Amino acid sequence: MIEDNETIEEFLARHADDVEESVRKAAAQEIMPRWRRLTEHEVDRKSGPHDLVTDADRQAELYLTDALRALLPGSAVVGEEAVHDNPGIYGALREDAPVWIVDPVDGTRQFVHGDTGFCTLVALAHRGVVHASWTYAPARDQIATAVRGQGAFLDGERLDAGSPEPGRDLRVATSHPDFTTDEQKRALLGLNTEGVAPRSCGSAGLEYLDIARGACDATAFCWEAAWDHAAGLLLVEEAGGAHLTRAGVPFRITGDNVLPFTTARDEATARRVVDLLSAGA
Structure with missing residues (x-):
């Protein structure tokens, strides 16, 4: 939790690893056991034929909502599935409390088709500014993290986007x-x-x-x-x-x-x- 007068930066210095652990546990408990094992009743469509949602999406978001709020009492969670059920939740992004932004399974179509190209996304924002992020691709065993002002990392190695190669499309x-x-x-x-x-x-x-x-x-x-x-x-x-x-x-x-x-x-x-x-x- 954020203690009295503690900044977001100080909270992250103490708890960034705890957030990563929560992301990994959500995937281990709710996503990967269903990967390539989904039954027909575990897959639904939301707004159209290409907008899929699965039990893995719903259960992983519930897991992360509980875990992240426990780490940071008083914080809000804006999760894809919760907003689908109650669009008013999205307004938390404009309010004063810290907000966890959660996509439990980004790339649900790929997940449903048994591909490895999906991930779990978590970000921590405050007053419209994103302060930290976690991108976890469990089927590829890759995790990318970033904290504002401290760089971006993939599996512990610093990332440098660089510039496009001259002359190449x-x-x-x-x-x-x-x-x-x-x-x-x-x-x-x-x-x-x-x-x-x-x-x-x-x-x-x-x-x-x-x-x-x-x-x-x-x-x-x-x-x-x-x-x-x-x-x-x-x-x-x-x-x-x-x-x-x-x-x-x-x-x-x-x-x-x-x-x-x-x-x-x-x-x-x-x-x-x-x-x-x-x-x-």
Whole structure:
């Protein structure tokens, strides 16, 4: 818990490892026992045929909600499944209490199909600023962490996003066409140009990890859900990258962003992608 007059930074110095342990336990107890063993009644659809949710999503979020609140009494939890049931919970991002932002299974489609490309995302934010993040890919036994001002790490090794290789096409992961409006599709068409190689994204959290480690150059995403972005945005920032909306300002987890937005290995690449998105729109 945060003790009297303790800052978020001091809390993290004492409890970052405890958060990681909670993330790992949630995956070990609620996610991995169901991976490649899901039955039909454990998979549902939310807003459409491609928007899947499983018992692993629901149970892992419940586990993390209890564990994280116990570590930080008085904190709020904005979890994907809880917000689906009660959209008003999302408003906690604009309030004064510290907020845990949780996506229990990011890449549910991949999880349902038995692929390894899914992860659990947790971020700690306060007054709209993300202070720490955890990205855990249990099927790949990888964990990436970041604390604001202290760098980004993958399995304990510091990450450096670097810059795209000169002369090579920019590798850009984009929102899947199933989840974009006609206007957003027009903006994304701006990426269909010489020197850019766009492709549909997989798990957003793992796309951010790929940017932070230099395996992808940028994203172009068309949705704002904080549970998909908060952990990865900090991870990329702490690895030296940048994020910008089409308004030319950093993405805000509290919302009201001009979309699509980009996250990239460096600021120059972010500005190039934003310019192409604006030209397409």
